[in-house]
Amino acid sequence: MLASSRHIPCILLRSFTSKASRLRPSIARIAPQQHPTAIRALNVRMAHTQGGSNRPSNRLANAKSPYLLQHAENPVDWYEWGQEAFTKAKEENKPIFLSVGYSACHWCHVLAHESFEDAGTAEIMNRYFVNIKVDREERPDVDRLYMTFLQATTGGGGWPMSVWLTPDLHPFIAGTYFPRFKFQQILHGVAEAWEDRQEDLISTGKNVIEQLREVSSIAASDTFNIQTAKDQVFSRLTKTYDERYGGFGSAPKFPSPSQTLHFLARYAALEKDASKANRARDMAVETLVKMYHGGIRDVVGDGFARYSVDDKWHIPHFEKMLYDNAQLLTASLELSLLTPPDSPSRRTLLQTANSIIVYVTRDLRSPEGAFYSAEDADSLPSHDSTVKKEGAFxxxxxxxxxxxxxxxxxxxxxxxxxxxxxxxxxxxxxxxxxxxxxxxxxxxxxxxxxxxxxxxxxxxxxxxxxxxxxxxxxxxxxxRPRPHLDDKILTSWNGLMISGLCKAAEVFQHMNNNLQLAEAAAAFVKSRLYDENTGELRRSYREGPGPTGQADDYAFFIQGLLDLYEVSRKEEYIMWAIRLQDKQDELFYDKEGGGYFASAPDEHILIRMKDTQDGAEPSAVSVTLHNLNRLSHFAEDRHAEYKEKAYSIIKSNSQILDKAPFALATMVDGAMMADVGMKQFIVSGPVWDFLSAIRQSFLPNRVLIHLDPESPPHELAKVNATLRSLLENKEPDTRPNVRICENFTCGLPIYDVEELKKHL
Known part of the structure; x- marks a missing residue:
C-alpha cells in the first residue's frame, strides 16, 4: 500500500470508530480464508443463481484522466464515476466496487497488474459488481468521503483505495492494496454476503453515512486559545523531530510542508521567545538540508520524490508530484530568509529551490505555460525492456x-x-x-x-x-525511457506552483524569469480553466476542461494571485483574486454552520465535508483563512465581511483546534497571523530599493500594496479607503516612499531605505 500522509483528526476518528465498529462487517467475516477449490465452487454456484454476463467494451478509453486511461485496456468492465454506473447498479441490484488512485502511484500499478489485468479476477468483478474507477486528483470530493470511511474503520488509509458500496453509494467495507488471491477472496465474500445478507449490508451502509454526517458536523464554540494551540503544535513537532536525520516521526517520511515546515517558518518569524524561534527554524532548515542530500532528491535530474520509505530520506517512492515540489520551493525560500546570509544551510536552501525550479520548468511545464501533475514511480529500465520497474529511471x-x-x-x-x-x-x-x-x-x-x-x-x-x-x-x-507523465493540469496545484515561483522571484530578484513563469501559468488558467461570465473555475485540463472546481482550486489559486500581485504590481491579479473569493464564498461558504465546505455541490456526494486537516497538501479551508486575512487588508472596505468569515473558520473548528491543533497546523498559523495582526506596506513610485529590502525579510503577516499616483487606473482604490485618501490628496507626495500601516493606522512616509530596514 502507498502510505498516506493524511489522517482524519483524532476527535473525529474516535467518535466515528466507536460507533462504526458496531455497524461495519469486517473483511475477515465477509471474506473468510477459502481454498482455491472452494472459491471455484462458489463461483459456479453463484453463476447458476445470477447468470453469466458478457463484458461490454471498457468505457475508460473515452476518459481524459491519464490514470483512467492506464486502465482502458483492462478486462474489467470499468465505469467512470457518474449516473450511468449508478443506474446500472440499481437496475441490476449489484454492489459497487470503487477503486481510487492516481497515475503516478506505484502500488496502484501493482494492484492493476496483479488483479485488474487478470482475466479471472476481472470475470469475478464483472459478474458480481459494477466497477467504478476514480482519479483522486480529478475527484478529490469522492476520494475525501470514502477515504474518511476507510481511515475511520481501519485506522489507516492510502492509495490504491478499494471500497464496496451499495447501489445508493453507501460504503460498507473498505481497504487498500490486496494481493490477487486475497482480493479474489474478498470479492467472493462480498458477493456472497450481498446475496445472503443484502438487507444487513444496506442497513450498515446507511448507518455509516449517518454516523459520518453526524461526526463531520462538530458544533462550533469559542474555546480556542491561539497561544495554547501554537505552543502545542510546536511541542508536538519538537517531540517527534528526528535529531539524526531530520524530519518528523519514523518511516515512511513525508515532506508534508503544510504540517511542518510552513508552520515552523511562521512560528520562528513571529515567536518572541528567541530560543523557541531558533529551535523551530533549525528543525525545519535541517530537515530540508537532509532531504536535499538524501535520495529523495533526484541527484542527477533535480526535483523531489513523493516520500521516503526509510528514516534517512534515502530510498524514495519515486513518483514526483507537482504539489510536493511547489510547497518545498516555498518552504526552502521562506526559511532561507530566516537563515544567516553566509551560512552553509542558506546556500543549501537556495540550491534546493533552484533544483525544484529546474526540474519543474524543464519536465513538468506544458508548452502553453501551465504545469503538469506528476511523473510516475515506474518505468522501463531500457528502450528494449517490456516490464516496468519502480525506480528504474x-x-x-x-x-x-x-x-x-x-x-x-x-x-x-x-x-x-x-x-x-x-x-x-x-x-x-x-x-x-x-x-x-x-x-x-x-x-x-x-x-x-x-x-x-x-x-x-x-x-x-x-x-x-x-x-x-x-x-x-x-x-x-x-x-532510459522517462517515467510516464501525468499531463493533467490541475488548477489547485498550479496555484501552489505560482506561489512558489513568486517567492523565488522575490528572493532571487533579477537572476531568473520566475515571475514570467508564474504569470504564464496564471494566463493558462484564465484562458482554459476560468469562465469570465460566471466567475467559476474548472478543476483540471487535459484535452479540454475537466470537472467543476473544488475548494482547494479556489483557495490555492487565490493565494497564487495574491502573491502574483505583490511581486508583479499588476492590479489585474488582486482584482481577479477578489472576484474568485466572492465565487468561493457563494459556492462553498457554510451560511449555517460557518466555515467552508471542501467539496462543490454534487447530489452524488452524500456528505459535503469540510476537511480542515492538512495532509500532503494544506487544507483548503486553512489556506482560505490566510487569504481572508490578507484580503481584509487589500480590500479594506470589506474588512468586516472578510473578518467575519475568517472568524467562522476558527469557531467552526475550535473543538478540533483545542484537542488536536497539530492536525490543523496551517489553520493554527493562519490564526497566529490574525492574532499578531497583518502589516500593510504601501509603496509609492519607483521604489525598487525599498521593495528589495522588504522582500529580503520573511514577514509572514505582510500585505504589500503598490501605489503609483501617475499610473492609473487604480482599481484597488475602489475597495481600499486608505488608497483613496492618498490618491485624493490635493498635494500628492511624488517622492518614492513606503508607508507602514497596522490596525488601519498608517505611519509617516519613509523615504530612506536604511530607515525602512529599522522597521523590518
Missing part, C-alpha cells in the same frame, strides 16, 4: 557508473554511497526491484571527499562531481 549499478564515469568513478561512488551489491536496504525493497542497484545520496561531505582523494579543496570536488552528474544525465536521457 533513477537507480544505478556500479558497473554502469564505472563505464560512464571512467577514472572519476571511484570518487563519485564513494561520495554518493554506491556499493557493488547495491545500497538499498532489502527491508525497504519489498518487491526486490532494487537488488544490486544504488540510489545516489550524499554519503560523505565534499570536504571529506576532498581529503580522501587528495583534492585541493571543496570547489574542485564540487566541479568534478557536477561534471559526473552531467554525464549521468546525458546517459539517462539517451538510454
Amino acid at each position: 533513477y537507480a544505478w549499478t556500479v558497473q554502469e557508473l564505472d563505464k560512464i564515469l571512467g577514472e572519476d568513478s571511484e570518487m563519485f561512488k564513494w561520495h554518493f554511497g554506491c556499493k557493488m551489491s547495491g545500497n538499498c536496504d532489502p527491508s525497504h525493497d519489498i518487491q526486490g526491484e532494487l537488488v544490486g542497484q544504488n540510489i545516489l545520496y550524499a554519503a560523505h561531505s565534499t570536504q571529506g571527499t576532498a581529503q580522501k582523494f587528495g583534492k585541493k579543496n571543496d570547489t574542485e570536488v564540487e566541479m568534478q562531481l557536477a561534471q559526473c552528474l552531467r554525464k549521468l544525465k546525458e546517459y539517462r536521457d539517451k538510454n
Whole structure:
C-alpha cells in the first residue's frame, strides 16, 4: 500500500470508530480464508443463481484522466464515476466496487497488474459488481468521503483505495492494496454476503453515512486559545523531530510542508521567545538540508520524490508530484530568509529551490505555460525492456557508473554511497526491484571527499562531481525511457506552483524569469480553466476542461494571485483574486454552520465535508483563512465581511483546534497571523530599493500594496479607503516612499531605505 500522509483528526476518528465498529462487517467475516477449490465452487454456484454476463467494451478509453486511461485496456468492465454506473447498479441490484488512485502511484500499478489485468479476477468483478474507477486528483470530493470511511474503520488509509458500496453509494467495507488471491477472496465474500445478507449490508451502509454526517458536523464554540494551540503544535513537532536525520516521526517520511515546515517558518518569524524561534527554524532548515542530500532528491535530474520509505530520506517512492515540489520551493525560500546570509544551510536552501525550479520548468511545464501533475514511480529500465520497474529511471549499478564515469568513478561512488551489491536496504525493497542497484545520496561531505582523494579543496570536488552528474544525465536521457507523465493540469496545484515561483522571484530578484513563469501559468488558467461570465473555475485540463472546481482550486489559486500581485504590481491579479473569493464564498461558504465546505455541490456526494486537516497538501479551508486575512487588508472596505468569515473558520473548528491543533497546523498559523495582526506596506513610485529590502525579510503577516499616483487606473482604490485618501490628496507626495500601516493606522512616509530596514 502507498502510505498516506493524511489522517482524519483524532476527535473525529474516535467518535466515528466507536460507533462504526458496531455497524461495519469486517473483511475477515465477509471474506473468510477459502481454498482455491472452494472459491471455484462458489463461483459456479453463484453463476447458476445470477447468470453469466458478457463484458461490454471498457468505457475508460473515452476518459481524459491519464490514470483512467492506464486502465482502458483492462478486462474489467470499468465505469467512470457518474449516473450511468449508478443506474446500472440499481437496475441490476449489484454492489459497487470503487477503486481510487492516481497515475503516478506505484502500488496502484501493482494492484492493476496483479488483479485488474487478470482475466479471472476481472470475470469475478464483472459478474458480481459494477466497477467504478476514480482519479483522486480529478475527484478529490469522492476520494475525501470514502477515504474518511476507510481511515475511520481501519485506522489507516492510502492509495490504491478499494471500497464496496451499495447501489445508493453507501460504503460498507473498505481497504487498500490486496494481493490477487486475497482480493479474489474478498470479492467472493462480498458477493456472497450481498446475496445472503443484502438487507444487513444496506442497513450498515446507511448507518455509516449517518454516523459520518453526524461526526463531520462538530458544533462550533469559542474555546480556542491561539497561544495554547501554537505552543502545542510546536511541542508536538519538537517531540517527534528526528535529531539524526531530520524530519518528523519514523518511516515512511513525508515532506508534508503544510504540517511542518510552513508552520515552523511562521512560528520562528513571529515567536518572541528567541530560543523557541531558533529551535523551530533549525528543525525545519535541517530537515530540508537532509532531504536535499538524501535520495529523495533526484541527484542527477533535480526535483523531489513523493516520500521516503526509510528514516534517512534515502530510498524514495519515486513518483514526483507537482504539489510536493511547489510547497518545498516555498518552504526552502521562506526559511532561507530566516537563515544567516553566509551560512552553509542558506546556500543549501537556495540550491534546493533552484533544483525544484529546474526540474519543474524543464519536465513538468506544458508548452502553453501551465504545469503538469506528476511523473510516475515506474518505468522501463531500457528502450528494449517490456516490464516496468519502480525506480528504474533513477537507480544505478556500479558497473554502469564505472563505464560512464571512467577514472572519476571511484570518487563519485564513494561520495554518493554506491556499493557493488547495491545500497538499498532489502527491508525497504519489498518487491526486490532494487537488488544490486544504488540510489545516489550524499554519503560523505565534499570536504571529506576532498581529503580522501587528495583534492585541493571543496570547489574542485564540487566541479568534478557536477561534471559526473552531467554525464549521468546525458546517459539517462539517451538510454532510459522517462517515467510516464501525468499531463493533467490541475488548477489547485498550479496555484501552489505560482506561489512558489513568486517567492523565488522575490528572493532571487533579477537572476531568473520566475515571475514570467508564474504569470504564464496564471494566463493558462484564465484562458482554459476560468469562465469570465460566471466567475467559476474548472478543476483540471487535459484535452479540454475537466470537472467543476473544488475548494482547494479556489483557495490555492487565490493565494497564487495574491502573491502574483505583490511581486508583479499588476492590479489585474488582486482584482481577479477578489472576484474568485466572492465565487468561493457563494459556492462553498457554510451560511449555517460557518466555515467552508471542501467539496462543490454534487447530489452524488452524500456528505459535503469540510476537511480542515492538512495532509500532503494544506487544507483548503486553512489556506482560505490566510487569504481572508490578507484580503481584509487589500480590500479594506470589506474588512468586516472578510473578518467575519475568517472568524467562522476558527469557531467552526475550535473543538478540533483545542484537542488536536497539530492536525490543523496551517489553520493554527493562519490564526497566529490574525492574532499578531497583518502589516500593510504601501509603496509609492519607483521604489525598487525599498521593495528589495522588504522582500529580503520573511514577514509572514505582510500585505504589500503598490501605489503609483501617475499610473492609473487604480482599481484597488475602489475597495481600499486608505488608497483613496492618498490618491485624493490635493498635494500628492511624488517622492518614492513606503508607508507602514497596522490596525488601519498608517505611519509617516519613509523615504530612506536604511530607515525602512529599522522597521523590518
